Amino acid sequence: MRVFKFGGASVKSAEAVKNMGSIIQAHDNGPLIIVVSAMGKTTNALERVLELREAGKDYQREWQAVKDYHGNIIQDLFSSDENETFLAIESLFGHAELILRQTFAEQGKAYDQFVPYGELISTTIIAGYLRQLQLKAEWIDARRYIKTDSVFKDAKVRWEVTEELLKLNLPTILKENIVVTQGFVASDLSDNTTTLAREGSDFSAAIFAHCLNADSVTIWKDVPGILNADPKRISDTAKFEAISYREAAEMTFYGASVIHPKTIKPLANKNIPLKVRSFERPGEKGTVIHLKGSEQPIPCFMFKDKQALMVIRVKDLSFVQEESLRKIFHILAEHRIRINLTQNTAVSVSVCADWDSVKFQKAKQDLEKDFEMETHTELSLVTVKNPTSNALKAALANKEAVLEQRTKSLCQFVVSES
Ligand SMILES: Nc1ncnc2c1ncn2[C@@H]1O[C@H](COP(=O)(O)OP(=O)(O)O)[C@@H](O)[C@H]1O
Ligand SMILES: N[C@@H](CC(=O)OP(=O)(O)O)C(=O)O
Structure with a gap:
């Protein structure tokens, strides 16, 4: 079936x-x-x-x-x-x-x-x-x-x-x-x-x-398959023939809106292949998401709009340690705030999350019992996997990041929304 x-x-x-x-x-x-x-x-x-x-x-x-x-x-x-x-x-x-x-x-x-x-x-x-x-x-x-x-x-x-x-x-x-x-x-x-x-x-x-x-799921889209970037954001894209469930889950989590992030897990658990094909060119093969990953690591761009940055600071000069982290994340989880990136210093925690005015207001009330906080809105989270210097330039398009986090394989920037 x-x-x-x-x-x-x-x-x-x-x-x-x-x-x-x-x-x-x-x-x-x-x-x-x-x-x-x-x-x-x-x-x-x-x-x-x-x-x-x-x-x-x-x-x-x-x-x-x-x-x-x-x-x-x-x-x-x-x-x-x-x-x-x-x-x-x-x-x-x-x-x-x-x-x-x-x-x-x-x-x-x-x-x-x-x-x-x-x-x-x-x-x-x-x-x-x-x-x-x-x-x-x-x-x-x-x-x-x-x-x-x-x-x-x-x-x-x-x-x-x-x-x-x-x-x-x-x-x-x-x-x-x-x-x-x-x-x-x-x-x-x-x-x-x-x-x-x-x-x-x-x-x-x-x-x-x-x-x-x-036996399989096929999602018919207006793109030829899973590309290394949203073609509406980056002009020169490449299509993947195949990617692994893990790669797809990561891409969708960081904002590749071509598939809803929750789609991958139920299919991966039963090893059911997920195909992404073009309804405009139905004769073409598209991309298959299965166990086997992409062959070559190429830069991959993800954009997540409607983000907000919460900067949560301790009120006294106690440091951000296990107990305050536990309290902060417990409150954010209780209000079902979707966190996409976190970073902490000795005295503050910055959280980039999907903006939701009602949820944020409620979380703020609870957090302000123990912390001071600031919220910045109208932001985007830009993620580049397998970064190169040209890829980072293309992704940032001269924007200055208000927060960034880099590892060898993944760079993330919080920038103002375009
Ligand atoms: N990595 C990506 N590869 C392909 N398409 C992408 C990617 N990231 C974002 N997209 C966007 O996803 C869109 C298709 O998803 P969507 O509009 O939600 O489809 P539908 O609502 O018809 O199911 C494409 O038009 C494209 O702009
Ligand atoms: N119609 C709903 C559900 C959905 O998934 O739509 P689409 O497949 O067009 O993204 C929405 O727009 O949110």
Whole structure:
């Protein structure tokens, strides 16, 4: 059994969905699960609608734009006598509107009940379109199978129950059908919808693959494979034929946004190869992530934006030692702050982490009981693996680092965001 994952860019228009349809037709030879994200930038648009609603502002224009965008894609994809998909989409928009009118007490719950409509709608359109192509496509609701805790917007998978549910139900459906399902979306044990954090659809593909012991996962992207840098940031890039799980995990951790960082581990644990291929050039091989690493160490560039730097200082002249480090990291972990780099001196600890105003505010309150602290925002973390002096010049682009850390094989710089 194989798992294919199609992200927002690969289904952003009717043309793109048709291209995806031809990729599926070319691979219709054995059990297949297709995990799909919301179309184009729909998740951003839905977040905006919710923000406006939560601020008590008028959201109708933005909401109508989301409806029109999908409406135009449907018009383009389906012959006029096809109405099953039209009705299903209308009903999904109706449900989403009902959610917009409700209020939810828990932090993040409104988000998780509303934003997944991007995926519910995209998969309904795609399953309908594949059936129009005479493929046997069955839409399934990922929330029935992927079970998590109840931490909205960043839920943790409950692996045992998820595996049990998937193994019980999916093999029978897969015997006869191509399964089409949502990335990013899950539910807790009380059936409240949860999400696996932004860009979490790659991780969903890995969950299905891990639990069902897939032969491979293929993620179809707008790039030819894993490159040694994001082509949007560095002009001259090289593609890897193969990289190891460890190399891929490291690259994604430091910001190679081509794959979600959580995707690698569930696949590596079962030795399932992860392929990254181009949906624009589906005939090409792309990159395979498996046990064997890249042959030659070439410079590799990673960029992580939306970073903040916390400088935490001891209040008296006691030194930063085990006890203060324990206290600091305990507080940061409690507030689920994602740390990307740390550095300490005799009297201070600097932490570069993903910026989140709410989490940072709460952590600050706790830290200020024992420490003094400063926070700097609008920063990027630039990481260069296998550095050369030319590579460092290209990565920094004349920016001055506010913090840096160097080893022979890895250099990291915190710089202002471009
Ligand atoms: N090392 C890298 N190799 C290839 N692409 C990269 C790398 N780092 C970042 N990217 C970016 O990842 C993008 C693809 O990921 P993403 O846009 O999240 O896909 P999707 O949302 O369609 O799944 C590429 O367009 C590219 O700009
Ligand atoms: N739609 C979600 C989940 C996702 O993974 O999307 P994409 O595959 O387009 O990055 C998001 O934008 O966060």
